[in-house]
Amino acid sequence: MARYALVIGIANYNHFRNLPKAVTDAENIARVLREHGRFDVQPLPAKLIEGENRWCVAPDKKLIGKELGSTLRKFLQEKAKNHEALIYFAGHGFEAPTLTGKQKGYLATFDCSSDGQNAIAFDDFNDLIRESQLASLVVLLDCCYAGSFLENSFLRSSFPVFNSKQDYCLISASREFERAREDVEGGIFTQAVMRGLSHDRADETTGEVNVTGLFSFISRELKQSGQEPIYMGGGRSIPLVWYPPKNPVVTGVVREECPYRGLEAFEKQHAHFFFGRKKVVEDILQKLTQAQFVPIIGASGSGKSSVVRAGLIPQLENNGWRILDPIKPGIEPLAKLRAAFEPFFQRQKEIQQLYEFIHNHPDGLNAVIERLPGSERFLLVVDQFEEVFTLCSKQEERRKFIDLLTQVVELSDATSLQNLRLAIVTTMRADFLEPCLNYPLLTQVIQNQAVYMPPLLGAELEQAIALPANLQGYRFEDGLLGEIMQDVGKEQGCLPLLQFALTELWEKRDCEKHQLRVEQYRAMGGVIGALDRHAENIYHSFIEQEQQWIKRIFLKLVRTGEGEKDTRQRQPKAKLLAIGNDKLVNDVLNELIQGRLLVSGQEEQQGDAWVDLAHEALMEGWQRFAKWRQKNRKLRRLSARLEDALQEWQKNPHDENLMMGGLLAQVREKWLELEPDLDATARKFYQRSVALEEQQRLIAEAAIRAKSEFLATMRHELRTPLNAIIGLSQLLRDDAVDFGMSEDFIDGLKFIKSASKDVLTLVNDILDLSKIEAGRMTLYPETFDLVTLINKVVLIVKPLVEKNGNVLVVNYEQKLDTMYTDQIKLRQVMYNLLNNAAKFTQHGKVMLTVKSENENSVIDSPGEIISFTVTDTGIGISDNQQQHLFQPFTQGEDTKKYGGTGLGLVISRHLCQIMGGEIFVESQLGKGSTFTVRLPRIVTV
Numbered sequence: 001m002a003r004y005a006l007v008i009g010i011a012n013y014n015h016f017r018n019l020p021k022a023v024t025d026a027e028n029i030a031r032v033l034r035e036h037g038r039f040d041v042q043p044l045p046a047k048l049i050e051g052e053n054r055w056c057v058a059p060d061k062k063l064i065g066k067e068l069g070s071t072l073r074k075f076l077q078e079k080a081k082n083h084e085a086l087i088y089f090a091g092h093g094f095e096a097p098t099l100t101g102k103q104k105g106y107l108a109t110f111d112c113s114s115d116g117q118n119a120i121a122f123d124d125f126n127d128l129i130r131e132s133q134l135a136s137l138v139v140l141l142d143c144c145y146a147g148s149f150l151e152n153s154f155l156r157s158s159f160p161v162f163n164s165k166q167d168y169c170l171i172s173a174s175r176e177f178e179r180a181r182e183d184v185e186g187g188i189f190t191q192a193v194m195r196g197l198s199h200d201r202a203d204e205t206t207g208e209v210n211v212t213g214l215f216s217f218i219s220r221e222l223k224q225s226g227q228e229p230i231y232m233g234g235g236r237s238i239p240l241v242w243y244p245p246k247n248p249v250v251t252g253v254v255r256e257e258c259p260y261r262g263l264e265a266f267e268k269q270h271a272h273f274f275f276g277r278k279k280v281v282e283d284i285l286q287k288l289t290q291a292q293f294v295p296i297i298g299a300s301g302s303g304k305s306s307v308v309r310a311g312l313i314p315q316l317e318n319n320g321w322r323i324l325d326p327i328k329p330g331i332e333p334l335a336k337l338r339a340a341f342e343p344f345f346q347r348q349k350e351i352q353q354l355y356e357f358i359h360n361h362p363d364g365l366n367a368v369i370e371r372l373p374g375s376e377r378f379l380l381v382v383d384q385f386e387e388v389f390t391l392c393s394k395q396e397e398r399r400k401f402i403d404l405l406t407q408v409v410e411l412s413d414a415t416s417l418q419n420l421r422l423a424i425v426t427t428m429r430a431d432f433l434e435p436c437l438n439y440p441l442l443t444q445v446i447q448n449q450a451v452y453m454p455p456l457l458g459a460e461l462e463q464a465i466a467l468p469a470n471l472q473g474y475r476f477e478d479g480l481l482g483e484i485m486q487d488v489g490k491e492q493g494c495l496p497l498l499q500f501a502l503t504e505l506w507e508k509r510d511c512e513k514h515q516l517r518v519e520q521y522r523a524m525g526g527v528i529g530a531l532d533r534h535a536e537n538i539y540h541s542f543i544e545q546e547q548q549w550i551k552r553i554f555l556k557l558v559r560t561g562e563g564e565k566d567t568r569q570r571q572p573k574a575k576l577l578a579i580g581n582d583k584l585v586n587d588v589l590n591e592l593i594q595g596r597l598l599v600s601g602q603e604e605q606q607g608d609a610w611v612d613l614a615h616e617a618l619m620e621g622w623q624r625f626a627k628w629r630q631k632n633r634k635l636r637r638l639s640a641r642l643e644d645a646l647q648e649w650q651k652n653p654h655d656e657n658l659m660m661g662g663l664l665a666q667v668r669e670k671w672l673e674l675e676p677d678l679d680a681t682a683r684k685f686y687q688r689s690v691a692l693e694e695q696q697r698l699i700a701e702a703a704i705r706a707k708s709e710f711l712a713t714m715r716h717e718l719r720t721p722l723n724a725i726i727g728l729s730q731l732l733r734d735d736a737v738d739f740g741m742s743e744d745f746i747d748g749l750k751f752i753k754s755a756s757k758d759v760l761t762l763v764n765d766i767l768d769l770s771k772i773e774a775g776r777m778t779l780y781p782e783t784f785d786l787v788t789l790i791n792k793v794v795l796i797v798k799p800l801v802e803k804n805g806n807v808l809v810v811n812y813e814q815k816l817d818t819m820y821t822d823q824i825k826l827r828q829v830m831y832n833l834l835n836n837a838a839k840f841t842q843h844g845k846v847m848l849t850v851k852s853e854n855e856n857s858v859i860d861s862p863g864e865i866i867s868f869t870v871t872d873t874g875i876g877i878s879d880n881q882q883q884h885l886f887q888p889f890t891q892g893e894d895t896k897k898y899g900g901t902g903l904g905l906v907i908s909r910h911l912c913q914i915m916g917g918e919i920f921v922e923s924q925l926g927k928g929s930t931f932t933v934r935l936p937r938i939v940t941v
Contacts, residue, residue: 004080005030005039006071009057010091012110022090023059025142025190029088030057032197036241039086042079044071065109065118072125076132084238086138090187093143094119107143129168136167136238138211142189143173167458169211169233171218189229192221199243203278205467207245210459212237212279237279239459254514259468262503262596263496263531263615265303266310268317273471274310276456276464277303281311283451284425288316291449292408292423295385297430298453301617303495304427305383307453312425316379326381329388330570331647333401334358340380341368358404365407369422378422385428389435390559390567393644399439406441431565456495461485464495465502473514480518487527494527496617500596501530531621538595539624545580546588552579552677553589554625557598557613560636566629568616573600573609578679597622632673639674642667646685659689725752779914781939784823786816786866790850793827797834805843812850819866821939825911829919832904833870833931841874841928852937865917868933877923885921908933915939 009026011019026043033039045067047058076085092108096116105122106112112119129137173189185191195201196217202209215231222229259273266274284307287294298304313323327336338358345354357364372378382405392398408424428436430452436442456464465484466476488498501524508520525533539550553576559569577585589611592598597618600611613619620626641663649657659667667674667686675683733749794810801808819826830848837846849869877885886909909919917935 002080002083003037003039003086004075004083005033005037005041005086005088006044006075007033007041007057008044008063008068008087008089008091010045010063010109011059012062013092013108014110015113016092016094016108019091020059021186022142023057025090025186026057026088028186028194029090029140029190032194032241033086033088036197036243037086038242042071042075044068062110064111065120068107068109068120069124072120073128076128076134081133082135084136085134086140086240088140088142090142090190093141134168137169138238138240139170140193141170141172142187142193167238169231169238171211171215172230173227188222189218189227192218192229195221197241202241202243203245204247205245205275206463207243208239208459209241209243210237210239214240216279216282237458237460254473255471256511257472258503258506259472260499260502260506261306262500263617264596264599266306268309268313271310271314273468274306275467276460276462277307277311279460280307280451280453281315284308284312285315287449287451288423288425291445292420293406293445293449294423294425295446295450296425296427296453297433297446297450298427300429300431301494301496301615302453303456304453308381308383308425308427313379313381320376322374322376322378324378324380326383328384328570329382329392329401331391331393332397333388333392334397334404337401337404341372344372359400363407365404365422369420372421377420380422380424382424382426385426386432386567387569389432390561391569394648402439402442406439406445409441409445429567461488465498468502469506469516474509475515477515477517480516480521483518483521484527494617494621496615497531497621498527500534500617500621501527503596504530504534528621531617532623534595535597535618535622536624538592538597541591542588546584549580549585549588550592551628553585553592553598553611554613554618555628555636556677557611558619558629558636559640560629560633562637566619568613568619570610570612573611575679576611635670635673638666638670639677642674642678642682642686646682649685655692658692659686660693664689664693779822779939780824781821782823783818783820786819786850787812787814789819789823789827790816790830790848793830793834794848797831797838800835801838801846804838804841806838806841807845809845809847811847813852816850816852816866819935819937821915821935821937822911825915826935829908829911829933830868830870832908833868833933836904837870837872837874837929837931841872844873844928846873847871853934864937866935866937868935869930870932871928871930873928876925876927877921877929878925882921882923886919 007026007030009023011023013019030041030043034041043055043057045058045061045063046055047061048055072087075087089107093105094108094114095103095105096114098104104116106116106119107122107125108119171193173187193214196214197209201213201217203213211233215229218229261270261273284294284296296304296308309326317323324340327340330336338354341354341358342351345351354368357367361367369378388398388401392401405424405426408420408422433446436446462481462485466481469476484498484501488494501521504524505516505521508524509516524530539547542550556571556576556579557568559567561567573589576589579585589598589600593600593611597614598611599614600609602609618625619629642659645657645659645663668690671686678686729749729752733746736746736749790810790812794808798808834846834848847870849867849871851867853865853867886906905919912919912933912935915935916939917933920932920934921929922932923929
């Protein structure tokens with residue numbers, strides 16, 4: 001691919017001050033690009049140096065706007081089409097108001113005026129770039145008087161193309177209110193560019209200077225100079241120049257050690273094979289000079305762990321830091337944090353002290369730091385930080401862990417960084433940012449200090465692929481590197497797949513020619529197919545029973561999340577062995593580990609063996625595994641909740657920590673599906689929970705029976721005197737009227753009768769409820785005419801409805817025919833519903849609709865269904881009240897003033913269920929309610 005550069009240096013102006021040094025600057029840039037950048041350089045304005053047969057930037061020529069505009073168009077849209085391009089400009093820049101009063105930015109030419117005529121508008125320049133088809137573009141602008149328009153017109157509006165196109169970038173000389181400055185040698189921006197492009201700034205291994213490194217250098221060089229450069233762009237870090245490397249990769253010595261890591265992270269002992277992440281490591285180091293807590297956040301498979309372990313840690317150790325053993329939060333993050341510091345707390349008393357610091361001390365981390373030996377700075381790495389959300393089920397422990405880590409932020413606010421002993425670096429998948437927002441201090445750390453992992457692209461990707469092999473004395477066959485990079489570009493987050501493919505390719509290398517070959521790469525399925533092909537080969541090497549074990553093993557090593565978000569979870573080896581025959585399953589595990597699909601190890605403290613996925617890339621990279629994960633996701637989430645409850649019970653084995661309530665009900669419902677994948681401990685935990693629930697149920701039922709028997713015994717004692725009071729009060733009232741007693745006396749007797757009736761209603765309701773709860777409510781079905789029943793009910797309730805100024809509307813089919821059920825209980829239900837509608841409606845309408853329907857799956861009964869619908873235009877029921885509508889003695893605040901016990905609906909629902917039906921409610925506050933009773937025409941006894 002060709003590289004073209006257009007280098008512009010304008011010295012002569014008609015309406016602006018001349019800039020003779022602009023030509024010198026442009027010519028220096030042209031020379032470096034020509035000699036070390038492999039660019040075909042076009043100078044402008046140009047002059048031929050006949051003796052050297054080359055063109056240079058002419059100091060005496062006048063570059064008019066028409067010529068510059070034409071040259072830019074031909075360069076961008078014709079000459080450099082589909083190739084790499086660079087444009088450098090040294091000269092005046094200015095802004096002028098348009099007819100609307102808005103400021104517009106321009107590049108000045110010889111014949112331009114201060115209003116922008118004959119100048120190159122940045123809007124037009126942007127359009128040329130946007131319409132171009134370039135492989136990459138770098139624009140370097142050293143513009144005098146560029147300050148305000150570069151910040152306003154240019155950055156914010158004139159060049160949006162640099163935020164929208166990949167592998168495009170711009171570096172300009174200054175920010176708002178700053179001038180591009182000169183000294184005796186030329187523009188200080190261009191001088192910084194020249195120094196940044198020098199051999200001294202080149203990568204020691206590759207000899208390259210790229211755009212990212214150049215801008216970092218310019219930013220440091222121009223500090224406190226009165227100028228601060230601006231960078232815009234994206235995509236790969238475009239290489240600009242190359243020099244002979246100071247420490248080139250030695251290719252004369254051939255080594256056969258594999259320089260790639262497959263699905264495992266690079267560790268510090270592999271640092272010499274770790275390429276392509278120099279910029280990210282520098283960013284982290286820079287952050288650690290400013291703060292004590294640096295989160296590293298990136299997509300799954302972006303290489304976060306490798307950057308820390310093989311990139312950051314070796315650098316810090318070279319700088320005298322002491323590195324604590326990296327931890328992962330796991331199921332018990334506080335225990336893992338404690339283990340990181342235990343080497344410094346050896347005695348029994350000190351170990352107990354450390355426990356108190358971590359678990360109970362309000363300022364625990366600071367107390368730990370104060371007891372660290374020596375004077376070095378310590379680094380704690382918390383890898384896979386998302387495990388604190390996915391594996392730690394105890395919210396209190398999760399919060400304590402996060403509080404401890406973020407204490408370093410409070411320490412750094414109060415102390416100079418030099419006096420702080422501990423820094424923390426975490427790695428986390430970007431899709432777990434949302435749960436971090438629940439922790440304000442952690443959110444603040446992420447906002448201010450996070451380093452986000454960019455994709456590995458361009459030259460950095462080339463380095464990561466080719467240089468490890470070169471270091472071992474091997475090279476890539478022509479065309480292979482390009483094909484690999486093209487495959488990587490099709491997938492996001494596929495660095496683990498790339499490393500795995502490179503590992504496979506290394507095993508198939510040509511040892512005689514010291515070469516990695518295209519043919520072998522294609523045969524193994526490329527980057528995307530290599531892992532899937534490898535996993536399938538291993539899977540099919542097992543018999544059917546072993547394949548079933550493999551499926552269960554892999555699914556146990558995944559924590560099934562909501563939606564599609566799954567995470568890996570390490571499991572004790574003993575739990576996996578319990579899947580089948582211990583010895584046979586152990587053999588399967590060993591083969592999977594040897595096949596690099598799983599990894600194993602031992603906990604440092606307890607010595608318990610564990611097994612884990614080799615990398616989370618397996619979850620998508622192995623297609624069979626991906627399909628397994630998509631099935632029965634709800635069931636696996638329920639299984640994980642059961643395991644969480646089991647772990648909590650194991651920590652504190654008391655009855656109150658067994659499964660209860662909704663979780664136990666869900667587990668019981670799915671038990672036949674869950675049981676095969678559970679070990680003996682989980683099964684016993686479930687059985688013990690069921691036994692406790694049964695014990696509690698029997699106790700509760702005994703209490704209900706005792707209550708019911710008490711109430712039944714009291715029925716006569718309660719009803720007899722109440723009926724006597726009601727009858728006597730009515731006789732006294734009649735006599736009082738006959739003898740002309742006062743209205744107050746008569747009203748008092750009326751109140752006694754009314755109150756007695758209310759108490760009697762309450763007693764009857766409680767007795768009915770107690771019978772229902774005790775299972776002693778008897779059904780007396782009979783055949784009766786539905787229309788006759790409806791008319792009887794209407795006759796009773798009509799006065800109640802009209803009492804509040806309401807209208808009663810009754811609709812029913814003329815041929816409803818007969819019904820076989822308990823007529824008295826049905827009449828009680830209808831009366832309750834109509835009475836409620838009348839009570840909660842004033843000057844409105846109450847409607848009763850009765851009709852026959854086809855069978856509905858909601859009611860499990862044969863034959864026809866009869867529906868009774870009561871609709872009113874009354875006060876309605878809120879959503880919150882509807883949730884508690886059928887609970888005994890429950891009334892909403894808005895309904896208490898209407899009186900009643902709150903038992904009518906509860907009893908009505910139970911009666912409907914006894915008759916094989918159900919009650920449904922729809923209501924909106926202030927707009928009325930609709931209650932629908934659906935019963936089988938013929939009840940099954």
